[in-house]
Amino acid sequence: MSDPAALITVDDLRTIFRTGEEVARAVDGVSFSLRAGETLALVGESGSGKSVTALSIMRLLPMPPAQIVGRRIVFADRGTEQDLLTLTERQMRRIRGRRIAMVFQEPMSSLNPLLTIGEQIAEGLRLHLGLSRAAAAERACELLARVNIPDPVRRSGEYPHRLSGGMRQRVMIAAALGCNPALLIADEPTTALDVTIQGQILELLRSLQQELCMAMLFVTHDLGVVSEVADRVAVMYAGRIVETGSRAEILSAPRHPYTKALLGSVPRRRSARRDPAARLPAIPGQVPSAAQLPPGCTFAPRCGLAIPACTAARPALQPIAGAHAVRCIRWRET
Amino acid sequence: MTALVDIAGLDVAFPLRRSLFARPRLLRAVAGVDLAIGRGEVVGLVGESGSGKTTLARAVMRLVAPTAGQIRFDGIDITHRDRAAMRALRRRMQMIFQDPYSSLNPRLRVRDIIGEAYAIHGIGTPRDRRERAEAMLARVGLPADALDRFPHEFSGGQRQRIGIARALATGAEFVVADEPVSALDVSVQAQVLNLLQDLQQSLGLAMLFIAHDLGVVQHISDRIVVLYLGRVMEVAPSDVLYTQPRHPYTAALLGATPARLRGEIPSPLSPPSGCVFRTRCPYAIAPCASVVPRLIEVTPGHAKACIRDDVLRG
Numbered sequence: 001m002s003d004p005a006a007l008i009t010v011d012d013l014r015t016i017f018r019t020g021e022e023v024a025r026a027v028d029g030v031s032f033s034l035r036a037g038e039t040l041a042l043v044g045e046s047g048s049g050k051s052v053t054a055l056s057i058m059r060l061l062p063m064p065p066a067q068i069v070g071r072r073i074v075f076a077d078r079g080t081e082q083d084l085l086t087l088t089e090r091q092m093r094r095i096r097g098r099r100i101a102m103v104f105q106e107p108m109s110s111l112n113p114l115l116t117i118g119e120q121i122a123e124g125l126r127l128h129l130g131l132s133r134a135a136a137a138e139r140a141c142e143l144l145a146r147v148n149i150p151d152p153v154r155r156s157g158e159y160p161h162r163l164s165g166g167m168r169q170r171v172m173i174a175a176a177l178g179c180n181p182a183l184l185i186a187d188e189p190t191t192a193l194d195v196t197i198q199g200q201i202l203e204l205l206r207s208l209q210q211e212l213c214m215a216m217l218f219v220t221h222d223l224g225v226v227s228e229v230a231d232r233v234a235v236m237y238a239g240r241i242v243e244t245g246s247r248a249e250i251l252s253a254p255r256h257p258y259t260k261a262l263l264g265s266v267p268r269r270r271s272a273r274r275d276p277a278a279r280l281p282a283i284p285g286q287v288p289s290a291a292q293l294p295p296g297c298t299f300a301p302r303c304g305l306a307i308p309a310c311t312a313a314r315p316a317l318q319p320i321a322g323a324h325a326v327r328c329i330r331w332r333e334t
Numbered sequence: 335m336t337a338l339v340d341i342a343g344l345d346v347a348f349p350l351r352r353s354l355f356a357r358p359r360l361l362r363a364v365a366g367v368d369l370a371i372g373r374g375e376v377v378g379l380v381g382e383s384g385s386g387k388t389t390l391a392r393a394v395m396r397l398v399a400p401t402a403g404q405i406r407f408d409g410i411d412i413t414h415r416d417r418a419a420m421r422a423l424r425r426r427m428q429m430i431f432q433d434p435y436s437s438l439n440p441r442l443r444v445r446d447i448i449g450e451a452y453a454i455h456g457i458g459t460p461r462d463r464r465e466r467a468e469a470m471l472a473r474v475g476l477p478a479d480a481l482d483r484f485p486h487e488f489s490g491g492q493r494q495r496i497g498i499a500r501a502l503a504t505g506a507e508f509v510v511a512d513e514p515v516s517a518l519d520v521s522v523q524a525q526v527l528n529l530l531q532d533l534q535q536s537l538g539l540a541m542l543f544i545a546h547d548l549g550v551v552q553h554i555s556d557r558i559v560v561l562y563l564g565r566v567m568e569v570a571p572s573d574v575l576y577t578q579p580r581h582p583y584t585a586a587l588l589g590a591t592p593a594r595l596r597g598e599i600p601s602p603l604s605p606p607s608g609c610v611f612r613t614r615c616p617y618a619i620a621p622c623a624s625v626v627p628r629l630i631e632v633t634p635g636h637a638k639a640c641i642r643d644d645v646l647r648g
Contacts, residue, residue, distance in 0.1 A: 045519035164598050165383075194382040194546065195587065196595040221520065265524035267553035279531065280553070282524035286489050 006033035007076055007182055007215045008057070014070035015049075015056045017290070024290035026052040028239035029070070036182065039209065039216040041226045041247075044236035045262075047287045050219045053236070054185050057217070058102055059084060059092050075100070077182050098128040101176035105188040107168035111160040117144070118156025121175045128179045143174040147204060166197035173204065180212055187219040202228050223266055227251055232323065235259050238288050238298035241317065245324035255320060255331045258283075258299045297328070305330050336409065337370035338508055338540045339394060344368075344403035346386075346393045346564075350603070361602050363389040365564040366403070368629070373507070374538040378555030378572065380548060380587065384599045386564035387544045391510045394542065395429055396420050407508070425455040425504035432513035434493030438485040444471070444496055445481040451503040466503070474499045474529060491522035495529065502533060508540045515550060527554060548588065552576055557635070560584045563602055563610040566629055570636040580638040580646050582615045609640070617645045 002009055015027040027049040034040050044050040055061045056068055073084040077099050084092065104110045112120055121143055122136035131139060137156070144152035147170040160168055169189060176184060186205065190198040206229060209216050218229050226233055226247065233250040235243045235258065243256040254260045264281040285302045288294055294301050296311035303310070309329060317325045328334070344367045349358035364386045371377050379387050392398045394405060396412055405413050407423060415423075431437035438447060448467040452458055458466055468478045474495040485493055494514060501509055514530065515523040531554060534541055545551045551558060551572075558575045560568040560583060568581035579585040586595040597614050600606060606613045612622040619642070627639040 045521060166598055194599075195548070196382060197598065199589070199595070223520070262520055265521055267524075267527065267547075267549040276535070276556075278553075279528045280524040282528055283521035284525075286491065286522060287519070 003033045003035070005035055006074075007036050009033040009072075009074040009076070010053070010057065011074065012071035013053060013056055013068070013073065015052050015061065015066060015068050017065045018067065019065055022291045025239055025293060026066075026290045027056060028290075028293070030236070030239070030241055032234055032241065032244065034183070034215045034217060036215050037209070037213045039206075039218055039229055039231045041218045041220060041230035041233045042236060043220060043223065043226055043233060045221055045287055047238070047290065048236040049239040049290070050221075050236050051187055054102070054187050054217060054219050057084065058096055058100065058185065059087075059089075060096075060102075075183075094128075097124055097176075097181075098179045099181055100183045100185065101179070101181040102185040102187065103169070103172050103176050103189045105191050107165065107172045107192075108160065110172055111168060113160055116157050116159055117163070117171045121156075121171070121178055124175055125178050139178070140174075143178055144171070146177075146208070147171070147174045149174075164197075165193055166201065169193065169201055170204070173201075173208070177208060177212065181214065183215045183217065184209070185217045185219070188221070189218075190225060191220070191222065198225070199228075205229065223251070223263060235262070238293055239290060240298065240327065242299065242327045243325070244317070245320075246322075249322075249324045253324075255324075255326045255334050256299075256328050257303045257305050257330075257334055260334060305334065337406075338373045338375075338408055339369075339371040339542075340404075340406040341367060341369040341394065342404045342406075344390070344393060344405065345401045346389050346398060347401045359603055362605070363564050363602060364393060364400075367561075367564070367566055369559060369566070369569075371508070371540050371542060373540055374534075375557065376534060376541045376543055376555045378551035378558040379542060379544045379561060380546070380551050380558060381561035382546075382587075382599050384563075384602065385561040386602075387561055388512055389564070390561065391429075391512055391542055391544055395427060395510055397429075421454075425451075425457075426506055427508045428501040428504070428506040428510075430494075430497055430501045430509060430511040430514045433517050434490055434497050435485075435517075437497055438493060438500075440485055443482055443484055444476075447485070447496060448481075448500050448503050451500055455504050457504060467499075470499045470503050473502075473533070489522070490518050491526055494518060494526050498526075498529065498533070502537070502539075506539070508542075510542045510544075512544045513546065514543075516545060516547065523550070530554065548576075560587065563599065563605050565610055566639060567611065568636075568638045568640075569629070574633075574636055578636075580632055580636070581640050582617050582642070582646065583611045584638075585646055586614075586616075617642050 121140035
């Protein structure tokens with residue numbers, strides 16, 4: 001199901017971690033593609049492999065213990081196709097930060113406390129675009145203005161500790177967008193922020209994405225955020241994509257028992273009168289360890305619909321309609 | 335009905351000294367809060383980071399000293415009680431923390447984590463403390479063999495269950511839960527919320543429940559208090575607050591206003607004059623800068639601190 005118009009095609013990605021005798025299959029056969037201007041949300045709980053997928057694309061995992069054993073990540077940028085997994089570190093460095101940029105969850109630990117924010121943004125511009133010191137400083141101020149930091153010239157001379165969490169995340173976004181990347185990977189960029197600030201940052205990311213026609217891979221655990229940013233959604237569980245489809249398909253008509261349960265277990269703001277006896281439909285048990293994945297469907301041990309056939313073989317991703325596909329042999333009955 | 339917890343005009347301020355010789359500036363984290371929590375009642379506390387939620391909760395527990403006002407627990411004035419005098423009351427008021435990874439002693443077995451609570455308060459004999467601990471574990475949905483294990487052997491959700499067992503072991507009547515499910519995954523969060531609800535109802539617990547997730551707060555609370563820069567902006571029964579917010583800040587938090595909230599929460603060292611929310615309020619008018627709005631009841635049980643009676647009328 002390779003898409004010729006895709007900017008990036010992740011094909012059967014397998015990332016393992018070796019520790020002693022143990023092999024943890026953190027990403028276990030993940031495939032998806034993403035076009036320019038499109039946002040794909042990779043949704044999952046801790047341990048689902050969503051962040052490892054993002055870091056595998058960036059080739060930022062420490063190897064060892066990590067090892068990418070399959071298969072290809074094709075990046076079709078500016079008319080040339082490259083498999084990111086076969087590039088040398090030197091070649092990768094020309095793509096990382098320049099064509100594929102990343103924004104992390106914790107802006108404080110991603111910023112250097114000893115450099116002013118202007119210097120940190122300028123550093124990337126000088127390195128990747130070869131700008132002079134003066135030109136880079138000027139461009140840094142423009143970028144700060146673009147991410148709506150008030151008084152950017154004065155702010156560019158300040159150190160990260162002087163900024164609030166929301167402002168720091170704006171700085172990170174400015175730094176990531178400095179080279180007009182084709183793909184932005186955002187790993188839980190709003191998780192550490194207050195709801196009010198979260199909304200502001202999502203709005204900023206969306207408008208910048210449209211303006212720059214960037215593809216965005218948005219990694220999150222928060223289904224509320226998904227509804228605000230995603231065009232398409234891929235739900236991950238225990239290293240695999242269990243369901244994928246448009247935002248509306250996943251949020252309004254989910255077919256995988258895990259997606260359904262996950263959506264059901266979120267307490268929603270209701271307009272109806274509160275019923276004190278109401279309980280949330282919880283998913284029993286917990287996410288399996290990547291070192292001991294259950295056989296067959298990895299969700300089967302927690303699934304109310306599981307039958308013996310579920311644990312016999314690993315279910316394939318089955319198409320439902322259009323781009324909506326689900327990895328469940330009983331999806332017709334859900 | 336007298337309230338179990340009664341807070342009146344509570345102020346908590348921290349002196350910040352820039353240098354040895356400078357006069358300390360006061361950071362007013364909680365400013366003039368009135369709040370009563372009835373027996374068996376769950377009160378939710380919401381607001382952005384820096385709104386004073388945690389400081390208020392810690393002051394109620396007397397983990398920080400109030401600078402003004404009064405806190406009464408079951409009729410007893412605990413505003414200025416010293417640590418020793420507080421200890422006797424602690425078995426009746428307990429706290430559940432956000433991070434189940436850092437709030438349990440990693441060197442103690444679960445048996446001792448829970449047993450410690452009995453020992454400190456002199457409950458039972460060393461012999462029947464084990465039985466009590468086992469019963470407590472069963473109550474929070476953990477197997478008896480969990481007693482002999484260490485915290486690191488449990489998942490986040492199970493650890494939070496241990497934290498709950500410890501808090502409830504001594505028969506508390508009032509529990510402060512500070513973001514008890516925020517660190518948990520969505521699927522586990524629902525399990526722990528259900529457990530808290532079951533225990534709250536079967537034990538008739540009064541609870542002050544702090545969370546930044548408004549869905550979670552509505553789900554569990556009878557009443558909700560909205561805090562901004564240490565001041566109460568609005569109080570209402572849970573479903574009323576969500577359907578008919580009357581304060582612009584509440585409406586913004588709920589995403590009920592079309593415009594996104596501008597800017598960020600100001601520094602508590604220099605709060606705006608008049609209404610502290612006015613600098614971000616879409617409805618602010620000139621008098622908002624000079625008049626400090628009082629918390630006024632709009633319907634029974636529903637109060638707001640805003641002088642604009644002509645907006646957000648539902």
